[in-house]
Structure formats: C-alpha cells, structure tokens
Amino acid sequence: MIDSLKHQWFQLATKYTKDNILTESLWIEIKTQYELNARYYHNFSHIDAMLKQAETHKETIENYNAFLFAIWYHDIIYKPTKQDNESQSAVLAKKRLKKLHLKQNTLENIEQLIISTKKHEIILDKNKDNALLLDIDLSILGSDWKTYQKYTENIRKEYRIYPSFIYNKGRKQVLEHFLQRETLFFTQPYQSKLETQARKNILKEIELL
Template structure:
C-alpha cells in the first residue's frame, strides 16, 4: 500500500517538482499520516479513497485538484482540535506553494479540504466537491463488520475522552447526519451506500 501511494504521489507532481522536493513532501505526508495517534485517519484511509476514485476518474472535472485535496484533507488531525480542516488547508497551501509552478489551483484545493469540516459542498457548481465528500464518508455505507472496525479505530483516536463525554458527542454527530435529506451528494454513492449507511448509523446509536 505505501509503495503504491508513493508512486501515486510521484505520478501526480513529478512534472512540477524536482526529485528532492517531491521526496521531502512525501516524507512529510507519511510522517503526518503514520503518527501514533492515527488509527483511522491514516494512509489506509487515503488509499481507500484513491482506489474508489480510480473507478470513475472520467467523471471528475479537475482530477489533479481532487487528488491533492484527498492527500491533504486529513494531514493535520488531532481529536482535541476544532480546526483540523482549516489547519490542513493551510498546510496544503504552504506545501503546494513550494512547487516552482502555479499549475495547481490552490484556492480550489483548500476550499475542497475545508468543505470536509461540516461535510457540505462549498463549491456548489463543482461536482468534484461532492465526490470528495462522498469518498470521505464511504466508510459509513460498508458492511457492519467493516463499520464496526471503523468505530473501534475512531474510538481509539478519541481515547482521551471518557465514555460519558464521547458517547453523547458521537450520538449528536450521528443524529445530525441522519437528519440530512441524504448522506451522500452524488447519485453513484447514494445508490451504492445510502441505505446501508443509514442502517449503520441507527445501529450504532442503539449501542451508545
């Protein structure tokens, strides 16, 4: 997986960065996503998003921007932070500004990243934003066994909080999602994941 991701990264920016800069950025990305507090928001999460994306790249308007948004959307992640997405967007902007070219639309990339905070499309005329959000939440619509493993990983990331704080907070988030007309924005993901995702969220609520 890690080698696959490295090649994916190199293919994405090798035309715009020298080897030293490309390797430096890669080392930084790996360091962030493999830190000891990462149990779900790690390289496996990024890998899963990219594997799914490969199935419909022809539907994406700005593939490079979407791929970069995926790389950086969780680059900063700490369970006690309330601004991980903003910090991740800032990190992405600084990293991409090191490249000796303005080929990437950094403003679009940072907006895509920030949209994952509330999981609402900021770029309403851009279907890529919808796909990013759906890719990020596809885990919600997996089978219950996979979903249960995801729950365990999320709980580990929030281990600083006792159940008396964690469970009500988690339940509030789940109910917020269930109150939405749809969990997913694209027809592709609605068809594949919506029903199972709602079942999973309701089942989890009953365990809290």
C-alpha cells in the same frame, strides 16, 4: 501499500516539478503525519481507500489532479482535541503545493475542497468534484456492518482521551446530524449504492452507544 502510495505521490507531484528532493521531502512529511501512532482510522489506509475510489471515477472528475491533492492533504493535520484540523490542513496544503507551482485558482480549489470536509457540506456549489470528494470521504458509512464496526472502534481509539460518557454524547450528536440530512451522500452513484446501508449502520451504532 506504502510503496504504492509513494509511487502515486511521485507520479502526481512530478507533473509539476522536476525537483525530486522537493517531491521526496513533501512525501516524507505526508508519510510522517499519516503514520503517527495516534491515528487508527485517519491514516494511510483511509488515504489509500480514497485514492482507489477516485480512480474509479476519474472520467467524471473535472480537475483530477486537484482532487488527488485534496485527498492527500485533507487529513494531514489531525488532532481529535482540536476543532480546526481541516482549516489547518488546508493552510498547510496551500503552503506546500505552492512549491510545486500550481496555479492560484487550483490552490484555492484544493483549499476549499479540504475545508468542506469539516462539516461534510458542499461549499463549492458549481464544483461537482466537491460532492464526490465528500462522498468518497464518508463512503465507510455505507460499508458492511463488520467493516463499519471496525471503523467505529478505530475512531473511538483516536478519541480515547475522552471518557465514554463524553465521547458517546458527542458521537451521537454527530450521527444524528447526519441522519437529519435529506441524503447522506450527494452523488447519485453513492446514494444508490451506500445510502440505505449507511443509515442502517448509523442507527445501529446509536443504539449501541
């Protein structure tokens, strides 16, 4: 998987720069962050899954390269004890991608896409890519129960600093917030394919907390 991800990163980055040293240094930083020992879910497996889903929707994504950059950087900063991971990830993405000479409006688009993953709410109303990114990011919610259960176990490991009585309360609040939404997913393909299963999974997890 790592070799494939590195190849994909180089394919993307070298569209904007011929500086292989820069491309390599950015890759090393990305790799280092996503391979941190404390990451059990928000790691390269998550990025790989998102990139694969993005590929299947390539024809419907308005700014595909910006979409891919947003995937690469949306969880690059991830500390369970912090509340500003997404904004910090967005800041870092903008800082690093400036070196690739991306246009300012593209940088701002990537920044907003990343920030939107904090509350998983669309903040770019006229940008259909925003809805799809959020659906891809949360697609794990609509997986089969065994896969979903593994996901919940990995999330719990990332928050292992907290005792169960604190974690369970916070997790339940997050899950109930999702259930209160009219739909968990924003795009028709994800609604039709994953919505029902996602709600079943969430309800079952709440029962087990």
